[in-house]
Amino acid sequence: MRPRRALPVAVLVVLLLSPFFSFSPFYQRVAALVVLAAISASAWNVLGGYAGQVSFGHSVYFGVGAYSALLAFTKLGLPPIAGAPLGVMVSVAISVLIGLPSFRLRGHYFSMATFAIAALAELLVISWNFAGGAIGMMGPANSRSLADLLFRGSLPYYVIFLVVLAILLALTHLMQRSRMGFYLRAIGSGERAAESLGVPVRRYKLYALLLSGAFTALAGSLYAVMIGFIDPDSGFGVLISVNMVVMAALGGAGTLFGPLIGAIILVPLSEASNAFFGGGGSGAAYIVYGVIIMLIARFSPGGVAEWWRILSRRRVRRAA
Amino acid sequence: MILLQLVSDGLLLGAVYALFSSGLTLIWGMMNVINFAHGDFVMLAMYVAFFAYTSLHLGPAIFVPLSAIVLFGFGVLVYLALVRHVMRGPMLAQIISTFGLALVMQYTALWVFSANFVSLPGTLVGGVYDFGGIRLSAARLLAGAIALMLTLGMHLLLTRTDLGSRMLAVSEDRVAAALVGIRPDPMQALAWGLGAASTGVAGALIALFFYVSPSVGDAFTLIAFVTVCLGGFGSVPGALLAGLAIGVIESLSAYWFGPPMKDVAVYGLFVALLWVRPQGLLGRA
Numbered sequence: 001m002r003p004r005r006a007l008p009v010a011v012l013v014v015l016l017l018s019p020f021f022s023f024s025p026f027y028q029r030v031a032a033l034v035v036l037a038a039i040s041a042s043a044w045n046v047l048g049g050y051a052g053q054v055s056f057g058h059s060v061y062f063g064v065g066a067y068s069a070l071l072a073f074t075k076l077g078l079p080p081i082a083g084a085p086l087g088v089m090v091s092v093a094i095s096v097l098i099g100l101p102s103f104r105l106r107g108h109y110f111s112m113a114t115f116a117i118a119a120l121a122e123l124l125v126i127s128w129n130f131a132g133g134a135i136g137m138m139g140p141a142n143s144r145s146l147a148d149l150l151f152r153g154s155l156p157y158y159v160i161f162l163v164v165l166a167i168l169l170a171l172t173h174l175m176q177r178s179r180m181g182f183y184l185r186a187i188g189s190g191e192r193a194a195e196s197l198g199v200p201v202r203r204y205k206l207y208a209l210l211l212s213g214a215f216t217a218l219a220g221s222l223y224a225v226m227i228g229f230i231d232p233d234s235g236f237g238v239l240i241s242v243n244m245v246v247m248a249a250l251g252g253a254g255t256l257f258g259p260l261i262g263a264i265i266l267v268p269l270s271e272a273s274n275a276f277f278g279g280g281g282s283g284a285a286y287i288v289y290g291v292i293i294m295l296i297a298r299f300s301p302g303g304v305a306e307w308w309r310i311l312s313r314r315r316v317r318r319a320a
Numbered sequence: 321m322i323l324l325q326l327v328s329d330g331l332l333l334g335a336v337y338a339l340f341s342s343g344l345t346l347i348w349g350m351m352n353v354i355n356f357a358h359g360d361f362v363m364l365a366m367y368v369a370f371f372a373y374t375s376l377h378l379g380p381a382i383f384v385p386l387s388a389i390v391l392f393g394f395g396v397l398v399y400l401a402l403v404r405h406v407m408r409g410p411m412l413a414q415i416i417s418t419f420g421l422a423l424v425m426q427y428t429a430l431w432v433f434s435a436n437f438v439s440l441p442g443t444l445v446g447g448v449y450d451f452g453g454i455r456l457s458a459a460r461l462l463a464g465a466i467a468l469m470l471t472l473g474m475h476l477l478l479t480r481t482d483l484g485s486r487m488l489a490v491s492e493d494r495v496a497a498a499l500v501g502i503r504p505d506p507m508q509a510l511a512w513g514l515g516a517a518s519t520g521v522a523g524a525l526i527a528l529f530f531y532v533s534p535s536v537g538d539a540f541t542l543i544a545f546v547t548v549c550l551g552g553f554g555s556v557p558g559a560l561l562a563g564l565a566i567g568v569i570e571s572l573s574a575y576w577f578g579p580p581m582k583d584v585a586v587y588g589l590f591v592a593l594l595w596v597r598p599q600g601l602l603g604r605a
Contacts, residue, residue, distance in 0.1 A: 054415045101595045108354040111415045112545050113594045115356070119542055120587040127580055238538070242423065245416060253412055286427040293420025297406050297413040 008308065012257070015264060019158050029154040034267040035161040036222060037247060041259035042168050043215035044244035047208045049253035050181065052188030053103075056241045057114030060098075060121045061091045061213040063235035065220025067125070070137040070230050079147035080139050080228075084221035091217035092210060099209040103202050106191055115238070122236040136231025139224060149225050157226045164222065165260070168215050173256055175211070184208055188254065216244075239286065246289045249296050252305025261304050266292075325454050326571045332456065332464030334567020336522050339467035340540065341547035342474050342559040343518030349554025350491045350511040353407050353414060357398075357422035359541030361516055364425060365391050365523025366532040367433065373440055380445060380528060384466070387524035388517045395516025399509045422537070429534035437531040445528050463525035470521060471563075474514070475556045487511060491554070539583065546590040 019031040040062060047053050065087035072083030102113045126134045143150035151157065175181045183204045186194040195201045224230050234240070244259075247266055252258030270285035277284050300306055344358045355361075365387045372383035398421065406417045447458040478484035489497040490507040498504055530536075547566055551558025566586060573585035 048412075052411055054412055056419070105594060107411050108352070108415060109594060111356075112354060112549075113591060116542055116545065116587050116590045116594075119538070120584065120591060123580065123584050123587070242419075245419070249412065249416055283427045283430045286423050287431065290420040290423030290425075290427065293416050293423065294402060297409070297417035297420065298402060301410045301413040 012260075016162070019155060025153060028158060030268055030271050032154040032158040032161055032226065033271065034263050035158060035165050036219060036226070037243060037267050038260040038263035039161060039165050039168060039222070040216050040219035040240075041244045041247035041251075041263055042165065042172065043212045043219060044241075045212075045248045045253060045255075045259045046172060046175070046184075046215075047205075047212040048245065049248055049255070049258065050176075050184040050188055051205055051208045052254075053205060053208075054111045054245070055114040056111055056238065056245070057118040057121075058212070058216050058244050059118050059236050059238060059240035060094065061216035062220035062223070062240050063121065063125065063230075063232075064090045064094065065217030065222075066224040066230045066235040067131055067137075067220075068217070069221040069224035070139055071131060073139055074132075074137050079145070079149065080225045081147065081149055081221065083224075084218055087217040087221050088214045091213040095206065095209045095213045099213070100202070100206055103205045103209075114241075118236065118238060118241060122232050122238075125232045125236050132231070134232060136229060136234070139228030141228075150228075154226075157222075161222060164215075164218060169256060169260075171211065176256060180204060180207060185254070242286070242289065246293050248303075249301075250292055250303050252303035253301075255303075255305040258303055258305045265304075321453055322575075326575050327568055328454055328456060329460070330568035330571030331564050332460045332567070333571065334564035335464040335467040335471070336525055336563075337543055337547055337567055338471050338560045338563025339525075340519045340522035341544045341551070341563050342471050342556045343515035343522075344544045345548045345551065345554055345556060345559045346474070346478075346511050346518075347515040348548060350487065351403075351407055351508055353403060354418070354545075355515070356415075356419040356541060357425055357537075358515075358519065358544045359537035359539065360422045360425040360429075361391060361394070361519035361537075362523040362526065362540040363429060363532070363534065363537035364394070365520045366527040366530075366536065367429065368520070369524040369527040370438060370440060370532055373444070380462075380524070384521055384524040388520035391520030391523075392513040392517040395512040395514075396509050398516070399512035403512065404505070404508070422541070426534055426537060433534060435534060437533045439531040440527055442529070457529065459528040463528055466525060467522060468560075470518070471556065471560050474518065475560070477514075478556060483510075542583075542587055542590065546586055546593070549590060549593050 019028045022028060040058070044055065044058050048055055048058075065084065068083035068087030068090060069080040070083070072078040072086065073080045076082075098117060102110060102117070105113055125131065131137065140148050140150060149156075149160070175184075183194070183199045186197065186199050187201055187205060191201060220235065224235075227234075243266075247262030248259040249262070250265060251260065251262030266289070269288065273285045273288070296303060302309075340358070340362055343361075344355055347353060347355055368387040368390050369380075369383045372378040372386055378386065402417055402421065406413045442459075445459040445462055448455050449458065449461065476484075478488060486497070486502045487507050487510065489500070489502055490504045491511075494504045497507075543566065547559055547562045549562075550565065551560070551562030566589075569589065570582045570586055574582040577585070
């Protein structure tokens with residue numbers, strides 16, 4: 001490991017291990033939410049960061065995962081997590097049916113289409129009475145077996161989420177170094193150029209969407225398992241997509257650890273503002289999110305990862 | 321008869337949609353940037369109208385132009401402070417910048433005005449006119465007529481005046497325009513100003529007959545997207561025709577399938593359109 005990477009990696013490891021040594025339930029809960037947010041943001045990052053396809057519609061995948069989990073519980077009496085595979089399967093179907101045609105659109109057009117699809121999906125779910133309509137659905141109230149994954153503390157959730165995040169980041173890392181990683185970055189930096197160089201653009205965008213959508217759906221299922229409640233807004237609302245975009249953009253879109261870093265910064269921030277301002281505080285958090293998005297877009301589209309690169313380059317130069 | 325009634329209601333609302341959508345299409349045509357906060361500009365204008373009436377006791381004859389001026393300034397500010405710097409940047413920055421702006425506007429409005437729905441008194445522009453059985457409210461009639469005239473005015477401004485030719489020159493080719501002595505920057509700032517002013521008028525007009533809430537903008541953003549997409553990106557006459565069509569589609573689908581389905585019909589149309597003809601029905605490929 002190169003020395004300039006040692007410090008951030010050490011900090012990250014200490015942060016990730018810290019919930020095991022803290023006995024504050026609030027701290028452990030926030031840590032679990034950080035990792036959960038990092039899963040969906042990292043999943044978004046595969047398509048939005050590496051391949052440069054800025055989706056505002058990933059809430060659809062998240063909602064599908066979350067609804068599958070609680071439908072499995074309310075309709076079939078299964079443990080909620082049993083719905084996760086269904087959620088992933090539906091996400092694959094959506095990727096092929098909706099994602100593939102929308103990939104003909106580039107840049108702004110793609111983002112507009114995903115925004116509209118998400119709004120459409122939320123409206124349809126609101127009027128879908130089988131799945132609770134506008135009211136939503138509850139998870140199990142009492143733990144019937146271990147499979148319900150109903151824990152009193154947040155630490156078990158933290159461990160589960162961390163395992164899923166590790167798998168996703170390992171896959172992303174492999175992808176980054178494979179042909180697919182190069183193709184996606186080529187697509188991200190110029191679609192027409194990539195196409196003219198022989199990159200099978202639409203096929204690889206679809207691969208990226210499949211990976212991205214499947215893990216976002218899984219994050220949705222995990223969310224439903226932990227929170228035990230889902231309604232159209234918390235599953236399909238546009239803010240779900242906003243969370244993924246702002247975390248990936250702040251940490252560094254198109255970098256392996258960027259979304260995780262973004263989540264580590266932003267989730268505690270929004271939890272703190274919720275605790276500080278009370279229930280209506282989520283509004284204050286989104287003002288801050290909006291400002292962060294504009295500042296990142298205006299001054300530093302590379303995000304925190306870019307700052308680190310610049311800082312460490314300066315240090316190396318000074319040492320030489 | 322009911323059909324005629326629905327169509328004329330739809331056309332009047334559609335004219336207002338056409339007005340604020342022509343602002344979006346102007347901005348897109350000038351610099352290939354989509355304003356994800358466009359509907360929130362309309363929301364801001366509605367609050368300007370509401371504030372002007374309740375706090376300053378100004379009537380529609382004053383608060384409609386006032387809202388246009390406020391929004392013009394706001395649009396220029398957004399261009400100078402934000403858009404000018406991101407429009408040459410990476411795609412991610414271009415797309416998320418106005419999205420961040422939308423978040424800030426919406427949640428600042430929520431913070432300042434709370435989530436309550438408020439509305440201007442329905443009697444502000446009161447009365448209902450009967451045209452051989454078709455009953456049209458004065459507020460909607462006024463809004464539709466003003467919107468229609470201003471959208472046509474925007475088209476004439478772009479096609480019949482020297483200023484309009486300069487703006488079109490910049491939208492066609494920045495560099496070439498700069499070479500013949502047209503500075504692109506003021507033209508683009510002007511496009512943002514005019515685009516925002518169109519939402520200023522439209523929002524103040526909508527406030528005459530529609531409730532205001534901080535989240536009302538999302539629906540308008542999507543309506544503007546559909547309109548611009550249907551009419552062709554960058555085309556003001558296209559936006560006019562498409563806006564009218566969408567007003568009618570909304571009004572008919574609300575009647576046939578129930579009010580919640582009107583948004584489903586419009587968003588669904590948008591998604592379908594993007595797949596079939598991404599350049600819009602009247603747009604150039």
